[in-house]
Amino acid sequence: MIDSPYPTGSEHPHATRRGLLRTALGASTAGALALTGARPAHAAPRAAAGRTAFHGVHQAGITNPPPGYGTFLALDVKARDHKDLETLLRTLTDRIRFLTAGGTPPDPGPDAAPADSGTLGPVLPADELTVTVAVGASLFDTRYGLGALRPRRLTAMRPFPVDALRPAECHGDLSLQICAESRDTVQHTIRDLLRSTHGLIRPRWQLDGFQNRSRPTGAARNLLGFKDGIENPDTGNARDTDALVWVGDEPRWAAGGSYQVIRAIRILVAGWDEVPLQQQERMIGRRKSDGAPLGAADETDTPDYRNDPAGAVIPLDSHIRLANPRTDGARDSRILRRAFNYDRGLDPDGEPELGLAFCCYQQDVARQFEAVQIRLDTEPLARHLRPTGGGYFYVLPGVRDATDWLGRTLLTAA
Numbered sequence: 001m002i003d004s005p006y007p008t009g010s011e012h013p014h015a016t017r018r019g020l021l022r023t024a025l026g027a028s029t030a031g032a033l034a035l036t037g038a039r040p041a042h043a044a045p046r047a048a049a050g051r052t053a054f055h056g057v058h059q060a061g062i063t064n065p066p067p068g069y070g071t072f073l074a075l076d077v078k079a080r081d082h083k084d085l086e087t088l089l090r091t092l093t094d095r096i097r098f099l100t101a102g103g104t105p106p107d108p109g110p111d112a113a114p115a116d117s118g119t120l121g122p123v124l125p126a127d128e129l130t131v132t133v134a135v136g137a138s139l140f141d142t143r144y145g146l147g148a149l150r151p152r153r154l155t156a157m158r159p160f161p162v163d164a165l166r167p168a169e170c171h172g173d174l175s176l177q178i179c180a181e182s183r184d185t186v187q188h189t190i191r192d193l194l195r196s197t198h199g200l201i202r203p204r205w206q207l208d209g210f211q212n213r214s215r216p217t218g219a220a221r222n223l224l225g226f227k228d229g230i231e232n233p234d235t236g237n238a239r240d241t242d243a244l245v246w247v248g249d250e251p252r253w254a255a256g257g258s259y260q261v262i263r264a265i266r267i268l269v270a271g272w273d274e275v276p277l278q279q280q281e282r283m284i285g286r287r288k289s290d291g292a293p294l295g296a297a298d299e300t301d302t303p304d305y306r307n308d309p310a311g312a313v314i315p316l317d318s319h320i321r322l323a324n325p326r327t328d329g330a331r332d333s334r335i336l337r338r339a340f341n342y343d344r345g346l347d348p349d350g351e352p353e354l355g356l357a358f359c360c361y362q363q364d365v366a367r368q369f370e371a372v373q374i375r376l377d378t379e380p381l382a383r384h385l386r387p388t389g390g391g392y393f394y395v396l397p398g399v400r401d402a403t404d405w406l407g408r409t410l411l412t413a414a
């Protein structure tokens, strides 16, 4: 039996999230539902998580709904030269292709070390596993002769006034976003990938995330206790994803990729928990109980800013209003958020280190994430948040078929 964080009868936390669900239901076939992992709230509970396709024009792990667990792993590349780097990317491709499909690892016999750690048993479940591979700006330094091929808008993550960054938890040559329905699948995957690329990479930082259950229905909750991920671009609408998420040729090898922003944002829960409810709701702009915009009936209702120009109902400095003021001018700064909660235990002062493993995808970090973050720099909620790490990365184009490999277009253009 698959270890799922959602017990029989409970719904996947994001099953009813607006944009992501539209992706699944838009195709209106059982196949599409199986592919995305989403299902309607009233569907029968599934017995086992399925398989998310690995091959495609774009990598998986961006437009499909986030499953129960997600880890962000940043790596430094230790490959000696261009050829070694190709070996690294080909090896990652082979392992990810195998692990995301699930199946029986080869048996090298009792005199050899086992091919697999065995932590998932003799047959690996697919478990909606996705591994999304992205490159950081530092990979385009002088080491591998890739300087002229750096994606045009890829830079190192810039600091913001709210930040308290820990240098050891920032940046990286590569990022791996590893998502699955079960924690042990994520952990097994990390162990497998590190073993098979030993000597070619060195892990730099890791951020382990999870989704809370959807309670009572609808979107799951973040560790402020508010529903999160209600509003997102419509991932089932190619016009939205082409305008906001996927990158064209800049340069040509990069077509089909996307810019990824990862931020470890600690929530200072001791202070937050003492804030009166009404104030919490005015900081977010939504009701805590059911996620509806203030003054509206349901979490899926659109906030009515036009009839509230002075912010009497939803304050002008509330999180949702600053993040997406819904003006024509702000339309192209929308981002595709795909966040998880994190819990790193206690800090040295005995305070819980909880937060949001914020992740978003976009076409242009300055036009989208940074524009939103700059609007949020002055929000009252910022007093309760402390970003401690993360980075900017470029998600490589998808792997088209069994002969293709991650980064092929980049390395063959060099």
Ligand code: HEM
Pocket: 222, 224, 226, 227, 228, 229, 230, 231, 232, 263, 265, 266, 267, 284, 286, 319, 320, 321, 323, 324, 335, 355, 356, 358, 369, 372, 373, 376, 385
């Ligand atoms: C710990 C940090 C954060 C927390 C706890 C948080 C929480 C929330 C909550 C509760 C919502 C309302 C529900 C929803 O529409 O999904 C929301 C919406 C949103 N947040 Fe955040 N957020 C955080 C950080 C950020 C950051 C860093 C950004 C981008 C720079 C961001 C951008 C957005 C956007 C774009 C929306 C949707 C607004 C809309 O379209 O109405 N958030 N967030």
